[in-house]
Amino acid sequence: MAKQISDLKLGILGGGQLGRMLIQQGLNYNLTTHVLEPDAEAPCKDIASKFTVGSLTDYDTVYNFGKDVDIITIEIEKVNTEALEALERDGKIVYPQPRVINLIKDKGVQKQFFVENDIPTAPFKLVSSKNDLLNAPFNFPFILKQRKDGYDGHGVMKINSEADIERAFEEPSLIEQLIDFEKEVAVIVARNEDGETSTFPMVDMEFNSEANLVEFLVSPSEFSLEIQEKGKEIAIKIAKILNITGILAVEMFVTKDGQLLVNELAPRPHNSGHQSIEGNYTSQYEQHLRSIFNLPLGNTDLRGSAVMINLLGEKEHTGLANYEGLNNVLKLSGANVHLYGKKYTKPFRKMGHITVVDNDRSKAIEKANYIKNNFKITSK
Amino acid sequence: MAKQISDLKLGILGGGQLGRMLIQQGLNYNLTTHVLEPDAEAPCKDIASKFTVGSLTDYDTVYNFGKDVDIITIEIEKVNTEALEALERDGKIVYPQPRVINLIKDKGVQKQFFVENDIPTAPFKLVSSKNDLLNAPFNFPFILKQRKDGYDGHGVMKINSEADIERAFEEPSLIEQLIDFEKEVAVIVARNEDGETSTFPMVDMEFNSEANLVEFLVSPSEFSLEIQEKGKEIAIKIAKILNITGILAVEMFVTKDGQLLVNELAPRPHNSGHQSIEGNYTSQYEQHLRSIFNLPLGNTDLRGSAVMINLLGEKEHTGLANYEGLNNVLKLSGANVHLYGKKYTKPFRKMGHITVVDNDRSKAIEKANYIKNNFKITSK
Numbered sequence: 081m082a083k084q085i086s087d088l089k090l091g092i093l094g095g096g097q098l099g100r101m102l103i104q105q106g107l108n109y110n111l112t113t114h115v116l117e118p119d120a121e122a123p124c125k126d127i128a129s130k131f132t133v134g135s136l137t138d139y140d141t142v143y144n145f146g147k148d149v150d151i152i153t154i155e156i157e158k159v160n161t162e163a164l165e166a167l168e169r170d171g172k173i174v175y176p177q178p179r180v181i182n183l184i185k186d187k188g189v190q191k192q193f194f195v196e197n198d199i200p201t202a203p204f205k206l207v208s209s210k211n212d213l214l215n216a217p218f219n220f221p222f223i224l225k226q227r228k229d230g231y232d233g234h235g236v237m238k239i240n241s242e243a244d245i246e247r248a249f250e251e252p253s254l255i256e257q258l259i260d261f262e263k264e265v266a267v268i269v270a271r272n273e274d275g276e277t278s279t280f281p282m283v284d285m286e287f288n289s290e291a292n293l294v295e296f297l298v299s300p301s302e303f304s305l306e307i308q309e310k311g312k313e314i315a316i317k318i319a320k321i322l323n324i325t326g327i328l329a330v331e332m333f334v335t336k337d338g339q340l341l342v343n344e345l346a347p348r349p350h351n352s353g354h355q356s357i358e359g360n361y362t363s364q365y366e367q368h369l370r371s372i373f374n375l376p377l378g379n380t381d382l383r384g385s386a387v388m389i390n391l392l393g394e395k396e397h398t399g400l401a402n403y404e405g406l407n408n409v410l411k412l413s414g415a416n417v418h419l420y421g422k423k424y425t426k427p428f429r430k431m432g433h434i435t436v437v438d439n440d441r442s443k444a445i446e447k448a449n450y451i452k453n454n455f456k457i458t459s460k
Numbered sequence: 461m462a463k464q465i466s467d468l469k470l471g472i473l474g475g476g477q478l479g480r481m482l483i484q485q486g487l488n489y490n491l492t493t494h495v496l497e498p499d500a501e502a503p504c505k506d507i508a509s510k511f512t513v514g515s516l517t518d519y520d521t522v523y524n525f526g527k528d529v530d531i532i533t534i535e536i537e538k539v540n541t542e543a544l545e546a547l548e549r550d551g552k553i554v555y556p557q558p559r560v561i562n563l564i565k566d567k568g569v570q571k572q573f574f575v576e577n578d579i580p581t582a583p584f585k586l587v588s589s590k591n592d593l594l595n596a597p598f599n600f601p602f603i604l605k606q607r608k609d610g611y612d613g614h615g616v617m618k619i620n621s622e623a624d625i626e627r628a629f630e631e632p633s634l635i636e637q638l639i640d641f642e643k644e645v646a647v648i649v650a651r652n653e654d655g656e657t658s659t660f661p662m663v664d665m666e667f668n669s670e671a672n673l674v675e676f677l678v679s680p681s682e683f684s685l686e687i688q689e690k691g692k693e694i695a696i697k698i699a700k701i702l703n704i705t706g707i708l709a710v711e712m713f714v715t716k717d718g719q720l721l722v723n724e725l726a727p728r729p730h731n732s733g734h735q736s737i738e739g740n741y742t743s744q745y746e747q748h749l750r751s752i753f754n755l756p757l758g759n760t761d762l763r764g765s766a767v768m769i770n771l772l773g774e775k776e777h778t779g780l781a782n783y784e785g786l787n788n789v790l791k792l793s794g795a796n797v798h799l800y801g802k803k804y805t806k807p808f809r810k811m812g813h814i815t816v817v818d819n820d821r822s823k824a825i826e827k828a829n830y831i832k833n834n835f836k837i838t839s840k
Contacts, residue, residue, distance in 0.1 A: 084783055086799060102489060107480075107507065112800045127487065129506055361794050361817070370790065379793035383763060383817075403464055410750065413759035414741050419490045421464060437741070437763075 083150075085373045086110035091149030093136050094156035095124035097420040097430065098349045101357070102155065103127050104450045105365035116145040123421040139163045144173055151328065153372055154348055157185040158229055175273075175325040175372040176347040183322070184345050188227040189256050194342055197321050199314065201342045204256040213245045216255050223256045224248055232430070233292030259341060261333035265301055266352035269315040270327045270367040273374035276314050278367070280360060282308045283352055285331075288392070291428040296448055297388040298441070299355050303334060304315070310340055318345065327368045329353060351390070355435045358416050359386030385441035387448040391432040391457055393425035399459030401425040408454040412447050414438050424459075431457045463530075464752045466490035471529030473516050474536035475504035477800040477810065478729045479687040483537065485508050485745035496525040503801040520542045526552055533706065533752055534728050538609055555653075556727040563702070564725050568607040569636050574722055577701050579694060581722045582713070584636040593625045596635050603636045604628055605714070609675040613672030639721060641713035645681055646732035649695040650707045650747040653754035655697050658747070660740060660760045662688045663732055665711075667774070671808040674774070676828055677768040678821070679735045683714060690720055707748045709733060712736065731770070735815045738796050739766025765821035767828040771812040771837055773805035779839030781805040785810040788834040792827050794818050804839075811837050 086109055092099045095117025103113050103124060115128040118135055125131050134141040136156065139281075142163035147151050151173045152164065164178040183189050192202040205217055206227075216222060216239075226235035226249060238258070239245060264287070268280040281300045289297035301308055315330040322328070329350030331343045353364030362378025370377055393401070401424060409415050418431035434451055438444035466489055472479045475815025483493050483504060495508040498515055505511050514521040516536065522543035526532050531553045532544065544558040563569050574581040586595055586607075596602060596619075598654050606615035606629060618638070619625060644667070648660040661680045668675035681688055695710040702708070709730030711723040733744030742750075742758025750757055773781070781804060799812035814831055818824035 084786065086781075086783060100487075104484065107484060107801070108796075108798045110801050126509055127507055253688065302562060376787055376790045378790065381793075401466075407756055410756045410758065413761075416488075418488045421487070421490050 085369070085375070087115055088112070088150040088373070089129075089148070090372075091116070091146055091147075091152040092124070093142065093152065093154045093159045094127070095119065095122035095128065095131065096155060097123050097432075098155035099124045100127060100420060101354075101418070102153075102349055102365045105363060106369060109369065111369070114145070114149050115392075116142065116307075121423060122192075126421065127170075128133050136160065143167060146174075151175065151372055153368070154181065157347070161185075176328075177323075177325065180322050180324050180347050182328055183373055184347050186227050187225055187230070187344070188252065191254060191256075191347060197317075199318060199342050200340060202256050202259045204254050206252075206254050208252050210245055210248060210250060213239065213248060213255065214242070218255065218257045221258050223252055223258055224243075225256060226251045226253050227412065228252070232428075236292065237418060253316055259333050260336055261341075262336050263303075264331060264343065265303065265311060265334055266310045266329055266331045266350070267315040268327055268329050268353045268356075268364055268367075269312075269319045270371045270377055271319045271324050271370040272377055273325050276317055276377050277316050278352060278377040278380055279312045280356060280364065280367075281382055282311045283355065285352060291392060293390060293392060293428060293430070294351055295390055295392070295452075296445075297352055297355055298311045298445060299359050299386045299388075300382055300441075302441075304338075307334060307338060307340065314340060314342060319412075322347075325374075326371050327364055339399065351430075354418070354433050355386040355388035356380070357418075358435050358437050359383060384437050385437045385444045386435055386437045387444040388435045389429055389448050389451050391419075391434060391455070393427055393429040393431055393457050395427045397457070397459040398426045399424060401431060402458045403455070404458055405455040409434060412436065414444070415447065415451065425457050465749070465755070468492070468530040468753070469494055469509075469514060469528070470752075471496070471526055471532040472504070472508070473509065473522065473525075473532065473534045473539045475499065475502035475508065476535060477503050477812075478535035479504045480507060480800060481734075481798070482533075482729055482745045482748060485743060486749060489749070491749070494525070494529050496522065502802060506801065516540065523547060526554075531555065531752055533748070534561065537561055537727070543564075553752075556708075557703075557705065560702050560704050560727050564727050565608050565609075567605055567610070567724070568632065570725060571634060571636075577697075578696060579722050580720060582636050582639045584634050586632075586634050587762065588632050588819075590625055590628060590630060593619065593628060593635065594622070598635065598637045599636050603638055604633055605636060606631045606633050612808075616672065639713050640716055641721075642715050642716050643683075644711060644723065645683065645691060645714055646677075646709055646711045646718075646730070647691045647695040648707055648709045648730065648733045648736075648744055648747075649692075649699045650744075650751045650757055651704055652751040652757055653697045653705050656757050657699055658757040658760055659692045659695050660733060660736060660744065660747075661762055661772070662691045665732060671772060673770060673772060673808060673810070674731055675770055675772070675832075676825075677732055677735055677770075678825060679739050679766045679768075680762055680821075682821075684718075687718060687720065693722060694722060698722070705754075706751050707744055731810075734798070734813050735766040735768035736760070737798070738815050739763060740818050764817050764819045765824045766815055766817045767824040768813055768815045768826050769831050770810055771799075771814060771835070773807055773809040773811055773837050775807045777837070777839040778806045779804060781811060782838045782840045783835070784838055785835040789814060789831055792816065792830065794824070795827065795831065804835050
């Protein structure tokens with residue numbers, strides 16, 4: 081008899097909120113989960129079937145972790161892919177595939193992949209020294225991005241002048257022409273082992289410029305159906321060229337003249353899909369599980385408009401988290417609170433999110449703005 | 461600073477699927493949960509913050525368990541209420557209140573409560589011996605119900621003749637006139653500590669007559685708005701008279717001439733509210749947490765039609781569970797699978813449920829029927 085999802089052990093590299101929400105969905109399938117994570121207090125700690133504290137970048141740690149499970153997936157790209165490749169050779173299933181993780185974890189390689197495959201993206205150049213920055217083929221301001229290990233605004237810098245070059249980091253990086261975009265949007269695509277693909281409707285992302293983090297996410301996108309269709313085609317094209325199994329978030333800029341330029345990929349559940357838990361018939365977490373366990377993909381249609389607010393720790397607060405104004409949120413119809421099980425807050429730390437669902441898109445946005453002003457995460 | 465839900469420890473008496481789904485919802489609030497349950501392999505085992513194997517009916521076990529938590533609730537009525545009363549005297553919060561559990565756990569006392577408070581219910585008589593049955597004030601057939609500890613069709617018997625009386629159980633029981641009802645329906649009402657009340661829209665229950673278990677649940681009810689309104693009024697009336705804090709499921713018969721007769725109460729999350737997870741803006745689990753933590757109650761409006769199918773173990777199968785036809789289910793748009801983490805199946809054991817959501821009620825029913833015929837839980 082074929083093995084079923086409820087008989088299998090899923091190994092997850094990374095124990096943060098993305099892993100936590102993946103496990104929450106997996107509970108509905110009796111899925112056994114084993115998490116590897118360096119932080120002993122990470123969000124998955126209490127809900128994984130087994131939680132192992134260890135390095136995600138150490139070959140032996142990852143290899144030994146993987147030997148104990150049936151299928152391995154990730155919730156973060158910064159993992160030891162050599163160990164994953166060895167596990168693949170041993171016959172373990174690793175989704176997304178290590179070669180996909182390798183391609184995506186290096187933003188330079190990612191950009192070259194876009195160019196080679198006629199995927200629209202902003203002009204860029206790989207750089208390795210301050211000298212390269214002085215000889216940039218772009219006018220100021222331009223963007224400097226670390227090729228590896230950037231996250232949540234870390235490893236990205238806007239270079240406005242020669243003085244900024246002095247302060248720039250000297251990691252292997254790329255520089256990119258500053259795009260005068262209208263908005264950033266995202267499309268999540270899923271591809272299962274059989275090659276079935278499915279996309280989620282496009283969402284609009286609104287950034288908190290101070291934290292350089294997504295603050296709001298609005299579903300559906302306000303862009304035309306033509307632009308949404310184009311985004312969907314780009315996402316499916318990338319998933320097919322990569323032959324990825326799993327979900328893939330495709331972040332794109334919409335330029336002022338209506339062009340889509342791919343910014344970045346993430347081969348895993350992504351911040352731009354949180355609203356799908358309540359906003360769509362199938363969530364990104366469910367869809368990722370269906371993809372990697374080769375189950376039929378779910379219907380991604382909207383169940384209504386949804387606005388997701390990232391709950392970031394307040395600026396001047398570090399310590400035991402305190403959720404101020406929770407009652408204000410709970411009085412709003414359609415507000416769904418998701419806290420990530422983090423005991424301590426710090427400035428701009430992602431502590432949770434709230435998704436407001438409403439049939440009326442503008443009302444959902446209004447409620448999200450109310451939450452932004454009436455709910456705060458402070459320290460005690 | 462006032463204590464918040466994320467700072468508190470919730471003790472749950474009972475570790476079955478109702479507790480499991482309550483914990484799943486509590487995860488979104490960083491809620492710490494401690495479960496007491498006699499079965500070491502029960503559904504809450506892997507997801508409770510702490511899981512203690514022990515008797516729910518033993519005074520010392522329940523009392524010592526309760527001393528360690530901040531708020532105590534139940535997912536089953538068969539618990540030692542003397543211990544809960546002692547904990548209340550010690551200053552612990554126990555919701556629902558022990559006096560409510562006491563009233564409801566004895567179906568005889570429950571019936572007397574209905575009569576005393578002008579709540580419509582089927583005519584009945586308390587009995588204690590076979591002799592009482594021979595002198596029943598009702599014609600055959602009538603219903604014999606054990607006063608305490610019945611569940612899922614256990615402790616209920618239809619008495620068709622004197623021969624059946626011979627086979628009847630001799631527990632303290634009640635007999636009830638057989639109601640020629642059109643259908644059984646349920647309304648779940650919530651009441652928080654502040655006294656705010658809110659009801660879920662009425663649902664229709666369809667029984668599997670062989671297993672004497674709810675097989676389908678259809679939301680919303682097909683009865684007239686007038687009957688639905690009447691059901692809502694009855695549910696609120698009962699919650700207010702009881703002064704209950706928490707949720708209360710009110711099961712009712714709709715007679716052929718459109719009268720509502722209250723059948724039974726359950727002061728906890730209930731099988732008739734499972735569909736609310738996807739079918740309503742707020743689920744019964746969320747609403748129970750909001751009630752007992754005295755948070756504002758959520759909007760219970762429907763997000764569409766929903767049909768819930770209980771997944772019962774197949775008749776002649778006992779052993780390690782096997783989920784046959786899962787792919788058939790996952791191909792249906794709007795089908796949400798909830799397995800309860802039970803390793804072993806046995807005939808008619810509740811192994812999980814599936815909720816189908818669809819804007820078209822008849823399509824949701826059609827899909828549920830398809831699932832009934834194309835998904836089976838067998839043993840390996």
